[in-house]
Amino acid sequence: MGYSHQVGSKTYQFRDLKDLMAKATPARSGDYLAGVAAGSAEERVAAQMALADLPLRVFLSEALIPYERDEVTRLIVDTHDAAAFARVAHLTVGDFRNWLLSDAADGAALTALAPGVTPEMAAAVSKIMRVQDLVLVARKCEVFARFRNTIGLSGRMSTRLQPNHPTDDASGIAASVLDGLLYGSGDAVIGINPATDNVPQVINLVSMLDEIIARYAIPTQSCVLTHVTNTIAAIERGAPVDLVFQSIAGTEAANAGFGVTLSLLDEARQAALSLGRGTVGSNVMYFETGQGSALSANAHHGVDQQTCEARAYAVARRFQPLLVNSVVGFIGPEYLYDGKQILRAGLEDHFCAKLLGLPMGCDVCYTNHAEADQDDMDVLLTMLGAAGCTFVMGVPGSDDIMLNYQSTSFHDALYVRRALGLKPAPEFEAWLQTMGIVTGDARFTLADALPAAFNKVLLHG
Incomplete structure (x- = not known):
């Protein structure tokens, strides 16, 4: 399945989801080395705009690496939690970004969502996010x-x-x-x-x-x-x-x-x-x-x-x-x-x-x-x-x-x-x-002197 997006008078074509994802990625030398990067900043923007309009459900039906050839793909598909995904199943990648940045996506909501997110969905939304977006959403995720x-x-x-x-x-x-x-x-x-x-x-x-x-x-x-x-x-x-x-x-x-x-x-x-x-x-x-x-x-x-x-x-x-x-x-x-x-x-x-x-x-x-x-x-x-x-x-x-x-x-x-x-x-x-390595105040202050337990080791071996 191909994808396309028009920028001005020019229409950019992307042969499949794998190509679209690669072209939408912010520039980095490894993708140029692999020959998968966008050929210009304009093509990258076109890919990002096409990706933003893509329904999240597409990632459940179009594998980047075939299921039959790769056990990581099989793991992703076989362990996907459809019930957890239901909350965002109606969204596009761009809508997903907006929801992640909203107050509705608090720590509890993001914890509940995690089993329903595939790596490809996470990668896709990251490609259309600014640095501050990546920081803000990650900060809300509570994982211990x-x-x-x-x-x-x-x-x-x-x-x-x-x-x-x-x-x-x-x-x-x-x-x-x-x-x-x-x-x-x-x-x-x-x-x-x-x-x-x-x-x-x-x-x-x-x-x-x-x-x-x-x-x-x-x-x-x-x-x-x-x-x-x-x-x-x-x-x-x-x-x-x-x-x-x-x-x-x-x-x-x-x-x-x-x-x-x-x-x-x-x-x-x-x-x-x-x-x-x-x-x-x-x-x-x-x-x-x-x-x-x-x-x-x-x-x-x-x-x-x-x-x-x-x-x-x-x-x-x-x-x-x-x-x-x-x-x-x-x-x-x-x-x-x-x-x-x-x-x-x-x-x-x-x-x-x-x-x-x-x-x-x-x-x-x-x-x-x-x-x-x-x-x-x-x-x-x-x-x-x-x-x-x-x-x-x-x-x-x-x-x-x-x-x-x-x-x-x-x-x-x-x-x-x-x-x-x-x-x-x-x-x-x-x-x-x-x-005695730090004091008990809120500033995490280091002690001035070597703690006694370690001092003894240094003196006596």
């Missing part, structure tokens, strides 16, 4: 998850404490963990990307983090960001695994490139649940995504990268995760060229995931060969804070010396909390106060 603390409550922003080390040196990792805790970071997860990625090393790192968390009774969770098969093997060997990590994408072929299927992810989730290590909840999965992953694997089926990204959130939603985040600028300028494109992508990803009912965070980041700098990241971080982002990264000095990219630091997380009046997860905030 629990393991040893409660992530995603209103007025709070959590952080992943990311103590990566180029040689997995235990002392270096411990120093970074201490540094992060002293800045109030680590309530989302203390998560390590291992430099040496094998099962024995995963067990060593998981055990080290478990010892730290247990020694100081920290209400948080740990994760070693290894392949899901390594985590399953570590669980089988008795490792104290809290969360199962996996990078995921929005097509079956792209997930195959990551070495995963939906059934494998289910196996991993069941393995983690069997350990019963959560104290306030049982959300045990941690997923990372990013625009461009399907294209980089030549597994995008001609679908634009932002819509592919939104489809990854259907995979995440299936497994009731504690954490999901877009590593927004990590793949590089071939996919998101500069700070402007990274900013837009980060807010799109956050909006789409929240609309779909996910506890969504963002790794506010860029590679050193992108046309971006830390000022761009400050802007995105601030906008995400205003949008109610669930968590961001805390990397020592904002420079990940193992993965070689630029992210956000412990200081950056402290900045956005102070600037916007945000706090950590409540259980973690109470622990910070008990430990």
Whole structure:
């Protein structure tokens, strides 16, 4: 089925819904690389206007990737909640945008709607929204998850404490963990990307983090960001695994490139649940995504990268995760060229995931060969804070010396909390106060002196 829209005296033709969605996407380098982007700003506007007039019901009858060829499509179709969708079933994409911005779309309404929204619907409406629209609607979405603390409550922003080390040196990792805790970071997860990625090393790192968390009774969770098969093997060997990590994408072929299927992810989730290590909840999965992953694997089926990204959130939603985040600028300028494109992508990803009912965070980041700098990241971080982002990264000095990219630091997380009046997860905030790391006032003030418990460790080992 084709679509068209007239701008002035010229009529633009779009061969199908996939083409219309791609042409309507705000400009980004990955879509040009894939050959699916609009050829001009005028064509992009024509596509956006045609998309705005499109009934939402069309997305239930025209699959961007055929049902028979893709298990992610089958997941989206088979789990769609028609009763939840009924509230907006009569709307066009443009009407849907207007409803989302209205006072009728409050937190309760958006929570009830989430199972009825498909990733393609979320992606479509995001394409005709301004940055301020993406922020406002995402802020209204109320999504929380629990393991040893409660992530995603209103007025709070959590952080992943990311103590990566180029040689997995235990002392270096411990120093970074201490540094992060002293800045109030680590309530989302203390998560390590291992430099040496094998099962024995995963067990060593998981055990080290478990010892730290247990020694100081920290209400948080740990994760070693290894392949899901390594985590399953570590669980089988008795490792104290809290969360199962996996990078995921929005097509079956792209997930195959990551070495995963939906059934494998289910196996991993069941393995983690069997350990019963959560104290306030049982959300045990941690997923990372990013625009461009399907294209980089030549597994995008001609679908634009932002819509592919939104489809990854259907995979995440299936497994009731504690954490999901877009590593927004990590793949590089071939996919998101500069700070402007990274900013837009980060807010799109956050909006789409929240609309779909996910506890969504963002790794506010860029590679050193992108046309971006830390000022761009400050802007995105601030906008995400205003949008109610669930968590961001805390990397020592904002420079990940193992993965070689630029992210956000412990200081950056402290900045956005102070600037916007945000706090950590409540259980973690109470622990910070008990430990003497912060004072009990509303400004989340750090203590002047090193807390006694940590001072003792530094003096005596």
